[in-house]
Amino acid sequence: MSERIWTAALVVIGDEILSGRTQDKNVAQIAAWLNVQGIRLAEVRVVADREEAIVEAVNTLRARNDYLFTTGGIGPTHDDITVDAIAAALGVGVEHHPRAVETLTRYYETRGGLTEARLRMARVPAGADLIENRVSGAPGIRIANIFIMAGVPHITAGMLDALTGTLEGGRPVVSKSIGGWVAESEVADTLRQAEKAHEGVAIGSYPFFREGRVGANFVVRSPDEALVDRCLADLTKALEDAGYQITVGGI
Amino acid sequence: MSERIWTAALVVIGDEILSGRTQDKNVAQIAAWLNVQGIRLAEVRVVADREEAIVEAVNTLRARNDYLFTTGGIGPTHDDITVDAIAAALGVGVEHHPRAVETLTRYYETRGGLTEARLRMARVPAGADLIENRVSGAPGIRIANIFIMAGVPHITAGMLDALTGTLEGGRPVVSKSIGGWVAESEVADTLRQAEKAHEGVAIGSYPFFREGRVGANFVVRSPDEALVDRCLADLTKALEDAGYQITVGGI
Numbered sequence: 001m002s003e004r005i006w007t008a009a010l011v012v013i014g015d016e017i018l019s020g021r022t023q024d025k026n027v028a029q030i031a032a033w034l035n036v037q038g039i040r041l042a043e044v045r046v047v048a049d050r051e052e053a054i055v056e057a058v059n060t061l062r063a064r065n066d067y068l069f070t071t072g073g074i075g076p077t078h079d080d081i082t083v084d085a086i087a088a089a090l091g092v093g094v095e096h097h098p099r100a101v102e103t104l105t106r107y108y109e110t111r112g113g114l115t116e117a118r119l120r121m122a123r124v125p126a127g128a129d130l131i132e133n134r135v136s137g138a139p140g141i142r143i144a145n146i147f148i149m150a151g152v153p154h155i156t157a158g159m160l161d162a163l164t165g166t167l168e169g170g171r172p173v174v175s176k177s178i179g180g181w182v183a184e185s186e187v188a189d190t191l192r193q194a195e196k197a198h199e200g201v202a203i204g205s206y207p208f209f210r211e212g213r214v215g216a217n218f219v220v221r222s223p224d225e226a227l228v229d230r231c232l233a234d235l236t237k238a239l240e241d242a243g244y245q246i247t248v249g250g251i
Numbered sequence: 252m253s254e255r256i257w258t259a260a261l262v263v264i265g266d267e268i269l270s271g272r273t274q275d276k277n278v279a280q281i282a283a284w285l286n287v288q289g290i291r292l293a294e295v296r297v298v299a300d301r302e303e304a305i306v307e308a309v310n311t312l313r314a315r316n317d318y319l320f321t322t323g324g325i326g327p328t329h330d331d332i333t334v335d336a337i338a339a340a341l342g343v344g345v346e347h348h349p350r351a352v353e354t355l356t357r358y359y360e361t362r363g364g365l366t367e368a369r370l371r372m373a374r375v376p377a378g379a380d381l382i383e384n385r386v387s388g389a390p391g392i393r394i395a396n397i398f399i400m401a402g403v404p405h406i407t408a409g410m411l412d413a414l415t416g417t418l419e420g421g422r423p424v425v426s427k428s429i430g431g432w433v434a435e436s437e438v439a440d441t442l443r444q445a446e447k448a449h450e451g452v453a454i455g456s457y458p459f460f461r462e463g464r465v466g467a468n469f470v471v472r473s474p475d476e477a478l479v480d481r482c483l484a485d486l487t488k489a490l491e492d493a494g495y496q497i498t499v500g501g502i
Contacts, residue, residue, distance in 0.1 A: 012295075015453065015455055016455055016457060016470070017278065017279075017282075017295075018282055018291075018293070018294070018295065019282055019286065019292070019424070019426065019472070020279045020280070020281075020282030020283035020284075020292070021426065021470065022279075022457070023279050024275070024278065024279075025274070027268065027275065027297065028271045028273075028274050029271070030271075031268075031269055031270055032271035033271075034271075035270065035271060040269075041269045041270070041271070042269070043269070043296065043297065043298055043299070043304065044263075044268075044269065044295075044296065044297035045296050045297075046278065046294065046295035046296075047294055048293065048294070053294065075435060075436070075456065075458060076435060076436035076439045077435050077436075077439045077443070077456040078443040078454075078456075079453075079455055079456060111434070112434070112437065115437065115439075116440075117437070117439030117440065118436040120439070135460075152458065152460070173270070175270060183362070183363070184326060184327060185326075185327035185328075185366060185368045185369040185372070186363065186366065188327045188328045188366075188368030188371070189367075189368065191328050191329060192328070192329040202266065202330075203329075203330065204266055204267055204330055205326065205328040205329075205330060206267060206273070207326060207403065208403065209386075209387070209403070209405070219272065221266075221270070
């Protein structure tokens, strides 16, 4: 397949993830959303709330991917340094975005007024556009190929919703699963042969231990759905011929 | 504080995380475990099942951290390429570890025997030691400052358990939380001042939206527990003086 593959990277900014306090949910959420847009999540980095760490990750990843997303660090408090760090990465200044000021003024009209801390949420790297926040007041930010999103997953969900259909991508990857009470080590050759026989698919093997028994799910992926279906049919037949009971969709 | 800070990095290897199919649980688990050992998780990368991606991440992160952990890609199937990639990163060959062969032979004695695919799980970068796997057959691997762990979280948990107390570290970071129905934007100055007044603490602010209301938890972190307690007491008083009801431990 010579078709263009569009890729994105994600930088998760947050001491709370690195300390183990908070279970990240944005990686899975953004990965799934990107796939629907026909964009592949190629790599993720989780970095601390330190400017140098953010700058390094942002500059490396924006250069080698079509899109770069960040989550976290865009609130009103002292530990929210994402905007400054990305401005530094791009070598631009920081300014108040007039439409963000307007939005925040309106949002806080009935919530105690626009304080100096709240006004911080209108700060953007110079030249940036806004991403609509359909959940709370503070917008997301788009500059060049960088999309700056919230850390709170349901706010990021609203921002992704606002971006849906606006990013150029390719064909989404189609993933289909089968599974059974199979020890993956017994079928390793079968999996390898099925992947080889269908050029352009990737087969993932995901073992588990449940109800005292080992099992595995096998996921076949490719942007070409017909190819996925052919590979899946062949793999299912090979496993059934070997005596396993296979469940479509995985178990 | 001039005391030595010990750091670790984590490379999560897995297309299943990047596709959004699987919710990672190893970051939070390893972060929490490291903290008990007095080691700080400094950065995480999630990379695809591609050798170049693994080599790049491993070589960058092992050089600038005391310890490097990896999760994923050590099973018996064709998509398990972690051992080969780490051997390539280190410039060493791959060999069968005699004790791993023994362990696997014993483990599979009553489970269909040691097939060629299963024998793959005894492969290690030349010169490596094993990390005991108390849950299933295949061991983890230690070489230089690199710890190669399973992708399945409960197997990794068993491997961490086997490593507990064996890694040199410093003082664990103590984290204590308070919280309340507070809009973080109203108390941004208070937080900033509390952090400034207690050098050596980091205060994180984690807003949420629940039961139709906004609230926030504030986490004070430092290896110095007395300092955390003083900062927390001052911050609590400042917030209560401002009219908020504050709950110890967070809400």
